Amino acid sequence: MKPFKLVPDNTNIPFLSYRRVAISVSTVLIIGSILLVIFRGFNLGVDFSGGERLTVKFPQAVNVEQLRTQIDALHLGDANIQTFGGSNQVSIRLQKPAGGEDAASKAASAVRAAIIKQYPGAQPSSVESVSGNVSKELFRTGAMALGLAMLGISAYIWLRFEWPFAVGAFVALFHDVSITMGFFALTHIEFNLSVVGAILTIIGYSLNDTIIVFDRVRENLKKYRKMAIEPLLDLSVNETLARTLVTSLSLFMTLLILLLLGPPVIFGFTAAMLLGVVVGTFSSTYIAAPILIWLKVGSDSFVPKAATANAGAERMGKVEG
């Protein structure tokens, strides 16, 4: 019996010869994502935009138009009302109300009270309200966490490898994060604090691939001192290809199941990670590795410090002689 092999033995795919095409596609995607984020914007969750959201389970199907009139009568601004998971479950979203810091909380109470009064038996299954200042703080914190994570991880790579590897990792991360954000701007799936958590996770996991490839590059650089950088990168990517695909497929499979069967509340969160796995796998090969070529990583990398010093001394000697 032969084991199942996702990748045949001894592949020799010239990945990096397609790098210009791949990078052009990535650049277009990144620019497109940035434009989407700027011009289309996110569908921000209550935690980032402030305001209120209630989900209510009614005893029987509810007339959304009638409910809208009833909520409009409270004069709390435009209500976005949607049914989900059946016509008796409704999500009501209100924008940040004017007034003091507790205006959002008071508005949520008003809506809740109005619904309970007019629909006996209605059960608010969740209520969320966030004030303007708190939402601004959360947004700032989220952005800061993302930035810090990207810098922190790049710094670690610098420490463990050499600086061109850190640059490669950072650009790959930027690629993954911006495309994920572009996806959220495009689809208008709610962008909230848990999605930022998911992106932070992507930052960690998409880098796994990059590091595995980098680790092999480091090993091969030491092993084949004479090999040119491009074939060496190709060799490293090919050698780690089986692992990359098996792991990515494992992650993809688990996340897909979670997306389809898991709790609907974390749909956006799971979607972000699923996309991140795909984008992250791609960026390890086509973003992180080519940068090593441009930053002239070559046979002189990972030569022990003492050896370089000796070589220098020898050259000096020759000049004197």
Add this chain to the structure above:
Amino acid sequence: MQFDFPKWKVWLVLIVTIIGLVSSVPNFFSAATVSSWPSWVPHAQLNYGLDLSGGSHLLLEADVADVTKQKLDKMQGDISTALRRSDPPLEVGDVSTDNGQISFLVRNVKDVDRARELAYGLTRGVALTSQRDWTVEVRDTTRVVMTPTQAGIAETVNNTIDTAREVVAKRIDPDGTKEVTVVRQGASRILVEVPGVQDPEGLKTLLGKTAKLEFRMVDEAATPQQIASNVPPPGDQILPYPDDKDGLRAIAVSRRVAVSGDELKSARQGTDSNGAVGVDFSFNSNGSLKFARVTQDFVGKRFAVVLDNVVLTAPVIKDPILGGNGIITGSFTIKSATDLATQLNSGALPVALKVVEENTVGPELGKESIQKGILAGSIAVTLLAIFMLITYFRFGVYTTLALLINALLILGVMALLNATLTLPGIAGFILTLGAAVDANVLINERIREEVKRGRRTLQAIEFGYKEASRAIFDANFTNVISAAIMFSFGTGPVRGFAVVLAIGIVTSVFCGVTLSRLMVADWFRRTRPTAINM
């Protein structure tokens, strides 16, 4: 064999694994079942976050400006008294508390130094800093200006929020028996988490009032014109009085507080002799004494019961009340009277709190999430196991075993640490399992590679573990970085995710590298295989 572990290490790994596995067991039973077990069995279970168990999360914010204003007002009172009582009394004028400062003019130039000394005497050093809580300076030769320092304000705010936190805790959970969380967050916020609450409105009402209760004398001399135009006679204050029968809906009361709510011993909902709903109260000994004196001195006069600067009722004192007990009536329902009693028992909040963030989840929603999470998790693990088995055969068995043990270890460690499982945490758990096979995949692929290069079986395995370990370490360390950042920046649910991620990283390296190696070494020692089929 170099690949094999020394004996002590084998035992260590086995003991750690067994402790982890045993600790995971209580998670599979209900809390009630676990509590009936004998005491030597581990009892610790992981906690469910509010998004899974259902409950209310409220973030309350104190008005820092108000705290500062109170500090100014109090100091103004103190300094005025001190100046008046000094011998000979100091005459001052143009007292103001504008611009966050207290300033007054000293009438007589030669008194300026004495006034400054007096003011300085009221300031004190702030703990752990070299600063005092107020600065005192003299401007334009006769004006004394007192300004609270940053350290002084910070200290006052800090103390105020500490007191407020205690009051909030007492209000929500008077008996201290519920599993509520009331913690400070940052300089001016208090986080309240109450599991299992169906009605967050009740909580909000309970915390929505400072409940500062005062008994003050009504000034009968004030004319209706004065009251209507809101110009109080000297020493008085015009307060709203919603239940007023004269139709003015306001009343003039003395600024002096005869007895305050601080002197209350207890309060509870009750009814008066006419059957009207109200709040029964009794004073402590000091309060009883004061109340007795006031009601003796002012028989036939009216006193006002003032709650948060609103007059609830203003009855005429018919007889002196000597026992220190009474009932406050007004337009109460049983619910609002019970709430007020709870509020009075907890004491007044030193500052008003506003709800700046609220998140309430009904228990049903959480239950549904847990069920769906378990379903998704089980299917994911099954598929992963099949995938590993058909890809790596014998090594796939080790990978699957490591995966299953890993899942249990995560639950075990979470129970031991009393960690909280949140909804994103469930996702983190499933994600971790997907990612956990990575360590084994790396090792297995490396072994395949080494076999292809013509290494002998033992060498290939040894090499596979050694070479892959370095990459596994580097790759996992980046996840630790992102989990740490998520933990320090995130709020409740996201934090829960970070905790699962961090625990998962440690356990998956342990299971994927150490434990699987133990299993492989054992297989090798038993069978001495000459080839690896994968």
